[in-house]
Amino acid sequence: METTQFPPKFLELLDSEPGFNRESFVDAHQKTPAPTTIRLNPFKKADIKTGNQVPWSADGFYLDARPSFTFDPLFHAGAYYVQEASSMFIGYILQQIKQQEPVKILDLCAAPGGKSTLLNSAMTTEDLLVANEIIKTRVPILADNLTRWGMANTIVTNNDPKDFERLPGFFDIVLVDAPCSGSGMFRKDPEAMTEWSEANVNLCHQRQERILADVYPALKEDGYLIYSTCSYSHQENENILDWLCQTFNMESIRIPINNDWGIVETQSALKHAWGYRFYPGKVQGEGLFAACLRKKEETSDPGSFKNNNNQKVDKQGLELVRSYIATPEKFYFFKVNDDWLAINNVHKESLNLLAHRLYIKKSGVRIGKVAGRDVVPDHELALSTIVNKDVILQTPLDYNQAIQYLRRDNLTIDTADKGWSLMTYEGQALGWAKLLPNRINNYYPKELRILSQPAKS
Known part of the structure; x- marks a missing residue:
């Protein structure tokens, strides 16, 4: 990628952002492929080969190479989630602020579900996660990913942020991973460069203010707001923190970080609110901004x-x-x-x-x-x-049989068992089949089946 392929004025504007180093940033985009990282499911222990650990995530790991996740049965079983490393910092923030008593957490802009499963991993069964997606067509992928994660303490909703005004003071923690101009994803998604403009940054800033104002009543007094974007623009990050502190008198929370992680700690111009910037070239991950604030205003009871x-x-x-x-x-x-x-x-x-x-x-x-x-x-x-699993029949599959099952192909297995069976791979459940005297009925959902063919070795 040549430097000239960045949008006009993009690097010039970025030069004024806290902690930005043009040379290392450009080198990361030109010479270093985006790293592949996965986050293990703590509720489904599986034997998965990993590389180095993501510094701010106990369950996050870098992979030496990008495998074909489509043809890994453990991926379909929900044993791990493929997630960009910087995004895992949201889970680290939650661990810093979460108290022992049960909490209700809202992930407001949740699809496709990476941050929802991230939050869910740090929760107990006494905690409740509400994962909301505004866009109706994106709800199924969110629901599917939470289904794979396997926990029962989750609810998926399809509502506009303003609808949450009906739940004053209901949530202890609200995550707003806000729609943004997307500059933090340029390395992973070069097409995003064609959509970036200063006008779009300003439009995103206005949208972010509306979303935050709409959901604010649903956060209880002394509750925490986690705000994040995948943008480098001041308007969408530090300026939003100042707006939150001025408009709602929110209190900024400083998150302890290790200097070796390469994260840039910033403060907003007016209210000195703490923020955390991730730059490719400084961290082994993509662009991210994250911050945490606490609500100080009294809130009426949700009833x-x-x-x-x-x-x-x-x-x-x-x-x-x-x-x-x-x-x-x-x-x-x-x-x-x-x-x-x-x-x-x-x-x-x-x-x-x-x-x-x-x-x-x-x-x-x-x-x-x-x-x-x-x-x-x-x-x-x-x-x-x-x-x-103590009373339900289970049928273990080898790799080839597991792929056949996930493709909804016909299965031939030497078994005398009859009835409903969990089809498993390396101890992880993939779905159901009905074992009959002369055949096996594959009940893997049609809409989830693998449609492509595995690459020939």
């Missing part, structure tokens, strides 16, 4: 909603469904149409409240449908961490 649905409980169906869950006494079971779902008991009231104020697309874990004396299990249950 509650008691579910007065007196629908007769299907006790027989409930008992069948409960048998598929490892610790059923810890979960609240409910139905959406014909599907049974489960969420941690502690989140029942929150779910009822959210269901009456937001548009929910996914909640907890979808277990499946009851058909007579049988449960037709859902794919969400297969990938969850709550499935009862």
